[in-house]
Amino acid sequence: MGRLNFLFAACFTFLVAVSSLRSEPIPVIEVLLSSDSSIYEEGLAGLQSVMQGQTRVRYLEVLQAEQSDLGAYFNDIEASGAVVYVAFGRAAAQLAADNLRNTNVVFSMLNSPKQLNLKQGNLCGVSMDIGPERFFKTLKEVNPSARYVYSFYSTDQGREAAVAGEFLDLQHGLLLEAISIGPADSFEDALNRIKGRADAFYMVADPLYDRENFQLLSRFAKDNGITLMTGYPALVKLGATFGISPDYTNLGIATGEMVNRILNGETDCSRELVEVPTQTTFTLNESYARSQGLEISKAIQERARLAGLMKLGVDLYSEDKLNSARKIFEAILSRDKENRAARSYRSLIIERLTGDQTRKYMARAKEYMQNRRYLQARAEYAQVLRLNPDYEAAQKGLAEASRLQSEVQTNQARALTNAGKPFAAIRSYISALRIWPQNARARAELANLRGREAAHISQYMRDGLNEYNRRNYDLAIERFENVLLVNPGHKEATEYLRLSQQKQQAVRRLLQRKND
Numbered sequence: 001m002g003r004l005n006f007l008f009a010a011c012f013t014f015l016v017a018v019s020s021l022r023s024e025p026i027p028v029i030e031v032l033l034s035s036d037s038s039i040y041e042e043g044l045a046g047l048q049s050v051m052q053g054q055t056r057v058r059y060l061e062v063l064q065a066e067q068s069d070l071g072a073y074f075n076d077i078e079a080s081g082a083v084v085y086v087a088f089g090r091a092a093a094q095l096a097a098d099n100l101r102n103t104n105v106v107f108s109m110l111n112s113p114k115q116l117n118l119k120q121g122n123l124c125g126v127s128m129d130i131g132p133e134r135f136f137k138t139l140k141e142v143n144p145s146a147r148y149v150y151s152f153y154s155t156d157q158g159r160e161a162a163v164a165g166e167f168l169d170l171q172h173g174l175l176l177e178a179i180s181i182g183p184a185d186s187f188e189d190a191l192n193r194i195k196g197r198a199d200a201f202y203m204v205a206d207p208l209y210d211r212e213n214f215q216l217l218s219r220f221a222k223d224n225g226i227t228l229m230t231g232y233p234a235l236v237k238l239g240a241t242f243g244i245s246p247d248y249t250n251l252g253i254a255t256g257e258m259v260n261r262i263l264n265g266e267t268d269c270s271r272e273l274v275e276v277p278t279q280t281t282f283t284l285n286e287s288y289a290r291s292q293g294l295e296i297s298k299a300i301q302e303r304a305r306l307a308g309l310m311k312l313g314v315d316l317y318s319e320d321k322l323n324s325a326r327k328i329f330e331a332i333l334s335r336d337k338e339n340r341a342a343r344s345y346r347s348l349i350i351e352r353l354t355g356d357q358t359r360k361y362m363a364r365a366k367e368y369m370q371n372r373r374y375l376q377a378r379a380e381y382a383q384v385l386r387l388n389p390d391y392e393a394a395q396k397g398l399a400e401a402s403r404l405q406s407e408v409q410t411n412q413a414r415a416l417t418n419a420g421k422p423f424a425a426i427r428s429y430i431s432a433l434r435i436w437p438q439n440a441r442a443r444a445e446l447a448n449l450r451g452r453e454a455a456h457i458s459q460y461m462r463d464g465l466n467e468y469n470r471r472n473y474d475l476a477i478e479r480f481e482n483v484l485l486v487n488p489g490h491k492e493a494t495e496y497l498r499l500s501q502q503k504q505q506a507v508r509r510l511l512q513r514k515n516d
Helices: 002-019 036-050 060-065 071-081 090-099 132-140 156-166 187-193 213-221 233-239 248-263 284-290 298-318 322-335 340-353 355-370 374-387 393-419 422-435 442-470 473-486 491-515
Strands: 029-034 052-059 082-090 106-108 123-127 148-153 175-180 200-202 228-231 242-246 280-284
Touching: 002 473, 029 036, 029 060, 029 090, 029 473, 036 106, 036 248, 036 340, 052 060, 060 071, 060 090, 060 187, 071 090, 082 090, 082 187, 082 374, 090 106, 090 123, 106 175, 106 248, 123 248, 132 156, 132 200, 132 242, 132 280, 148 156, 156 175, 187 213, 187 233, 213 228, 213 233, 228 233, 233 242, 233 280, 242 248, 248 340, 280 298, 298 322, 322 340, 340 355, 355 374, 355 393, 374 393, 393 422, 393 442, 422 442, 422 473, 442 473, 442 491, 473 491
Parallel strands: 029 052, 029 082, 082 106, 106 123, 148 175, 148 200, 200 228, 228 242
Antiparallel strands: 242 280
C-alpha cells in the first residue's frame, strides 16, 4: 500500500493547507476501497484533482479488521450528517449500499452496476463498462477486412455483454455470434468449431477466461489470424491483438465531479444514476498483430504510444519522480490537448511542486476579495494560474473577481453618465466588458449611451476640425478620440486622428531640435 498511501497523504496535506484559504469549512469525504489496487491509485488521483473536499481513505480489509461492528460504523456516518460516501469497487460499493440509506453513495470503478439495487434511490456513480461498439469501431481500424466476430460466455453477466454486440455489429459492417459455453463443454472444441470462420474474437468479462483457456485462445487466434480483442490491458501483453479499457484517471475525475455536484446541492443520487466511461485507454501488441499478418496504421500506432506514455507518466508519479512525470504529461498534452487525465496529473504535480507559492498567492487573493479590491485579487489569481493553469480554485476565483470588478466599473460608468460625462462613462463601460465580456448590463447600457451620443457626432467632428485647423493638435486628438468612443468605425475621425497624431509628433520634434 506504500504507493497509494503516499498519494493520499500528499493530496490530503495539500487540501488541508488550501482549506485555510476558504471561508467555509471543507467537508471530509469518506472513501472506501475494495482492495489495494493500482487502478484505484489512478482513479483516486483523478478524483483528488477535482473534488472540492478532503478525503479520508479506508481499505475494506483494514476497516473490517478495525471495526468489529460495521453496522455501527455506517450508523455513525449517517448520524454525522454526511452528504456523500464514495466507494471504489464492487465489494465496497455493495457494503455501502447495504448499510447506508440516507447518505448518497457514489460508487466508482464498478462493472455491471445494475447488479446493485439502483432503485434504492441513494446510489449513483461511474461504471467501468465499455460497450462493444468501441471494440467494433477499433476492430475496423485495425483489421478493415474483418467481417465475422465470435464471443464465448458462461455467465449471465458475460451473456449480457456478448449479446449486446449482436445488436450493434451490423452498424460496423460486422456479424457477431455469441456462443454459450457450459461446464461440460470443451473450450478447445468450441474454438475448433469456429476455425476458418472467425475474423475476430471479442473477449467479454467472464470467468470462462481463466489462465488455461486464455492461453488456448491466444495461441488459436495467433495461429489462425484472428484479431483478438480484450478489455484487460495485461492480457494484451500476454498475447492479444488489442485492448480497450477505461481510463481510470478519467473515471476518478468523473466521480469527483459527481461528488462536487452533490456537495454543491445541484443534484443527488436519485437524479444522477450512472455515468459510463467517456475516455478509454487503447493497448496494442504490435508484434502479436504483425504475426497475424496485420498491417498497423500510423494512427493506431500513435494512439498506442500515447497510452504507453500515459502509463509511464503514472508510474513515475507514483514513484515520486515528479519532474520526469510532468515532462511526460506535458508531452502527451502537446499531442492531445483534450486529455483530461494528463491534465489532472500535471495539475497535481504542479500543486505539490509550487504549494508554498500557491498558498501565498491564494491567501493574498482571498484578503483582497474580502476588502473588495478585485483588481488586486485578479492579479494574485493570475499568478497562481501562471504556475498551474489547471488550478480550479484559482480559475473560479479569477472569474468571480472579474465579474465583481466589472460590476464596479459598470456602476462607475452609470454614475459618470448621470454626471454628464459621457466619454468617461464609455471608457468605464469598455473597461467593464474587457474585464468580463459576459456583463450584459454593461453591454446594454453602453449601446444605449452610444445611441444617444450618436446624434452629437457632427458637432464633435466640427469641434475637432476647428482645433486641427488651429494646430491645437492635443485638443484635436481628444475630440476625434471622443468621436471614436461613440462610433469606433467612424472613418473620418479615424483619419483625422492619425493626421493629428502625426503632426503633433512633428511639432514635438521641431521643438526638441530648437531646445537642443
